[in-house]
Amino acid sequence: MPVNASSYRTAAVFAAGLTLLCWSMGPAAAADAPKAATLTVAIDGTTFQPAMLTVKAGDSVTWVNKDPFPHTVTSAAGGFDSREIAPGKSWKYTAAKKGEFTYVCIFHPTMSATLKVE
Ligand SMILES: [Cu+2]
Structure with a gap:
């Protein structure tokens, strides 16, 4: 042709x-x-902000301590524990396990928040 x-x-x-x-x-x-995201929770004025955070499994969460004294991010059910986060420091956690995790600061038990992993 x-x-x-x-x-x-x-x-x-x-x-x-x-x-x-x-x-x-x-x-x-x-x-x-699917791309893992990194979300931030501020620890400010002895509160976790936001108090309720929903992420996808595999995402990371960074808690940033903006207070002039240490805090912790400690899951009540034992899922995760940052141990002491010094003032101005942060702690990163990769949320691999699905579920709803309530967590507190062991130094300030009135500080309570929830991380929901879908
Ligand atoms: Cu605290």
Whole structure:
């Protein structure tokens, strides 16, 4: 079959279109992939902010102690324990286990919050 200029041009346009399509689908496909997030809980004024945080399993949570004295992030059920977080320091936990975890500060038992892992 003889290749004429018109069909050659059609093929070239098709190839260019395919390249563009693949290129445009790339970032979207990457965004759809499950990606672990890192969320932050501030410890400020002897409170956990927010007091209720919901994350996906695999996400990480960083507690940042903004108070001038130490705190802890201690799960009542024993799921996790930061031990002492010094003033200005933080503690990162990767929430692998699903469930609803109530936690307190062992120094200030009135400090209570919940981490929900879905
Ligand atoms: Cu405390």
